[in-house]
Amino acid sequence: MNPKRLTEHLKDKLIQQALERKLKQTTATELSGNIVHTRPETAAIPEAWYSFQQHPGYQQLQIIRKGSVKLGVSNPFFRVHDGIAGATTVIDGRQYLNFASYNYLGLSGHPRVCEAAKNTIDQYGTSVSASRLVSGERAIHRQLESAIADLYGVDAAVVLVSGHATNVTTIGYLFGANDLILHDELIHNSTLVGAHLSGAKRLPFPHNDYAALDAILSQQRPHYQRVLIVLEGLYSMDGDYPDLPQFVAIKKQHKAFLMVDEAHSLGVLGDNGLGIREHFGVDGKDVDIWMGTLSKSLAACGGYIAGESALIEHLKYLAPGFLYSVGMPPQVAAPALEALRILLEEPQRSQRLKALSAYFLAQAKTAGIDTGLSQGYAIVAAITGSSLRAGRLSQALFEQGINVQPILYPAVPEKSARLRFFICCDHTEQQIDQTIAAIKQAMG
Numbered sequence: 502m503n504p505k506r507l508t509e510h511l512k513d514k515l516i517q518q519a520l521e522r523k524l525k526q527t528t529a530t531e532l533s534g535n536i537v538h539t540r541p542e543t544a545a546i547p548e549a550w551y552s553f554q555q556h557p558g559y560q561q562l563q564i565i566r567k568g569s570v571k572l573g574v575s576n577p578f579f580r581v582h583d584g585i586a587g588a589t590t591v592i593d594g595r596q597y598l599n600f601a602s603y604n605y606l607g608l609s610g611h612p613r614v615c616e617a618a619k620n621t622i623d624q625y626g627t628s629v630s631a632s633r634l635v636s637g638e639r640a641i642h643r644q645l646e647s648a649i650a651d652l653y654g655v656d657a658a659v660v661l662v663s664g665h666a667t668n669v670t671t672i673g674y675l676f677g678a679n680d681l682i683l684h685d686e687l688i689h690n691s692t693l694v695g696a697h698l699s700g701a702k703r704l705p706f707p708h709n710d711y712a713a714l715d716a717i718l719s720q721q722r723p724h725y726q727r728v729l730i731v732l733e734g735l736y737s738m739d740g741d742y743p744d745l746p747q748f749v750a751i752k753k754q755h756k757a758f759l760m761v762d763e764a765h766s767l768g769v770l771g772d773n774g775l776g777i778r779e780h781f782g783v784d785g786k787d788v789d790i791w792m793g794t795l796s797k798s799l800a801a802c803g804g805y806i807a808g809e810s811a812l813i814e815h816l817k818y819l820a821p822g823f824l825y826s827v828g829m830p831p832q833v834a835a836p837a838l839e840a841l842r843i844l845l846e847e848p849q850r851s852q853r854l855k856a857l858s859a860y861f862l863a864q865a866k867t868a869g870i871d872t873g874l875s876q877g878y879a880i881v882a883a884i885t886g887s888s889l890r891a892g893r894l895s896q897a898l899f900e901q902g903i904n905v906q907p908i909l910y911p912a913v914p915e916k917s918a919r920l921r922f923f924i925c926c927d928h929t930e931q932q933i934d935q936t937i938a939a940i941k942q943a944m945g
């Protein structure tokens with residue numbers, strides 16, 4: 502057993518022993534007729550500690566809800582779509598232009614992708630019913646994983662049932678108290694949760710600022726064992742991307758690991774949509790941990806890690822989020838694989854997406870809309886300056902048949918609250934013109 506596991510094991514043992522002692526005492530007290538609610542230590546516990554109504558997060562939510570009602574802003578969340586949400590969608594019987602889904606390549610709902618899912622259900626049923634390690638896997642898992650590994654030119658890949666959990670378990674498991682995790686300040690929540698779980702020291706560096714990262718590493722590197730640098734291939738709040746070759750050079754110089762989360766860049770960046778690696782012509786092996794999600798361009802659900810065999814085999818045997826979690830259902834793996842095949846066969850989807858995104862960005866700028874850092878790759882922000890304004894604008898556009906989500910504080914700083922437009926390769930220039938005109942009018 503490694504020292505970290507041994508410590509955890511001993512900690513668990515001590516907690517268990519303490520609980521057993523407590524249980525024995527409780528039983529003895531109860532037997533002596535001293536009933537639970539009269540114990541002084543229990544009477545002193547404030548209601549807020551055993552009431553979900555009084556949970557601070559829930560209370561904050563109530564304040565925001567009441568405020569929105571007072572200001573006449575309706576709730577834009579949890580809308581029910583009646584069918585496939587692509588460039589357009591139907592909500593409550595009304596057709597909308599849709600800019601609120603990550604269906605970048607229009608593959609969720611594609612006949613081949615749907616067919617792949619249906620066929621797999623007939624062959625395997627709807628669940629693999631346990632962890633792949635103990636209960637076995639299906640050929641489709643291996644086919645998908647080997648296609649993902651080929652995409653990056655690396656040894657192997659592993660798929661997990663959730664993109665978020667992929668980051669949490671991979672980072673949480675691989676790193677520990679003697680390690681350092683450095684991440685872009687705009688990194689996704691899943692990396693933050695993973696870093697927290699790992700117990701490693703965590704330091705954000707300024708957005709896309711590789712020189713700042715280099716400076717931090719020059720100071721900090723000697724104080725830690727393993728060091729992980731985490732970036733996103735395309736930042737989902739802003740639609741910009743890091744200068745990957747610079748980060749590769751820095752990670753090599755400082756003997757650190759580099760992890761790139763391709764949730765939004767796969768299918769979007771690169772001449773053929775092969776992601777940030779293709780965009781910069783970087784060797785797949787120059788990044789230690791390629792991470793991505795199956796839920797966006799790949800029209801399914803789940804996450805993947807791709808890299809060298811020592812990494813993937815290790816995660817497959819020991820990462821809790823894989824080992825102690827059910828295997829990916831075949832009807833989720835199969836559409837992801839089919840979507841990946843289409844992505845490779847039809848690069849024009851990604852090319853059209855890039856052309857439309859650049860068009861959206863150019864038209865928005867011409868209309869005087871503050872698009873922040875957006876580079877014109879599938880995600881374009883319209884900065885509104887306050888959460889209230891973002892909520893109102895989203896509502897005004899919805900009333901005009903355009904579905905776009907507001908991004909509110911605390912997801913972004915209050916002054917950079919925004920509308921966030923996700924473009925799909927099936928949108929048209931005419932739909933974009935209509936949308937820009939509507940934003941301009943609603944912004945006044």
Ligand SMILES: Cc1ncc(COP(=O)(O)O)c(C=O)c1O
Pocket residue numbers: 663664665666668689691733737762764765794795796802803804
């Ligand atoms: C950068 C990034 N990483 C990870 C995730 C989590 O992926 P999933 O939604 O597929 O669980 C997301 C979700 O949007 C994301 O934007």
